[in-house]
Amino acid sequence: EIGLMQSPGTLSLSPGERATLSCRASQSIPDSYLVWYQHKPGQPPRLLIYGTSTRASGTPDRFSGSGSGTDFTLTISRLEPEDFAVYYCQHFGSPYTFGPGTKLEIK
Amino acid sequence: QVQLVESGGALGKPGGSLRLSCAASGFTFNDYYLSWLRQAPGKGPEWVADISSSGYVRSYADSVKGRFTISRDSDKRSVDLHMNGLRVEDTARYFCARLRNPGRGDFDYWGQGILVTVS
Numbered sequence: 432e433i434g435l436m437q438s439p440g441t442l443s444l445s446p447g448e449r450a451t452l453s454c455r456a457s458q459s460i461p462d463s464y465l466v467w468y469q470h471k472p473g474q475p476p477r478l479l480i481y482g483t484s485t486r487a488s489g490t491p492d493r494f495s496g497s498g499s500g501t502d503f504t505l506t507i508s509r510l511e512p513e514d515f516a517v518y519y520c521q522h523f524g525s526p527y528t529f530g531p532g533t534k535l536e537i538k
Numbered sequence: 539q540v541q542l543v544e545s546g547g548a549l550g551k552p553g554g555s556l557r558l559s560c561a562a563s564g565f566t567f568n569d570y571y572l573s574w575l576r577q578a579p580g581k582g583p584e585w586v587a588d589i590s591s592s593g594y595v596r597s598y599a600d601s602v603k604g605r606f607t608i609s610r611d612s613d614k615r616s617v618d619l620h621m622n623g624l625r626v627e628d629t630a631r632y633f634c635a636r637l638r639n640p641g642r643g644d645f646d647y648w649g650q651g652i653l654v655t656v657s
């Protein structure tokens with residue numbers, strides 16, 4: 432089973448700043464199988480990016496995904512107030528696995 | 539618009555049983571795989587089970603295999619999770635979710651979730 436680690440655990444930034452969130456897999460995974468979600472309290476997770484870099488319907492273009500092999504990154508170019516949330520990466524494997532999350536909080 | 543609404547038993551005893559149900563609307567039900575996932579407090583989501591669009595293929599996480607059963611009813615447009623042999627560690631918020639593409643493994647719509655407590 433492939434494990435996912437996310438760093439940092441918590442990221443404190445201000446609106447307008449750039450956020451870089453990391454997801455590292457314990458083994459190399461296909462680019463097509465890496466997914467990112469945004470999760471706000473009291474709401475279900477929201478699909479942001481699939482296939483490493485394809486934005487889901489409704490995802491603003493300030494969100495971008497990149498990476499390959501074992502190292503993947505979610506970048507938010509300029510933080511908006513609504514972007515402060517927990518972000519999870521997920522791998523499509525056997526089984527599906529999720530990372531522990533990065534909490535993006537307002538500084 | 540796509541909606542997934544969970545319902546069902548919220549409180550169970552160790553060794554006991556519960557049934558969760560998810561009502562789907564706003565999309566062609568028979569075209570999609572559907573899944574159950576859960577999230578314990580302070581942890582990331584955990585995939586629990588999924589069922590193919592036809593209902594013939596079902597997959598389970600090792601943590602629930604042999605105890606939980608997923609099923610779907612196309613007439614009712616619902617997917618159920620029958621939970622037997624409950625354990626304290628099954629306590630979590632349970633989400634019903636649609637698998638956008640079974641070949642990619644991403645969940646594009648989720649319900650609000652239902653809290654299940656085993657105590």
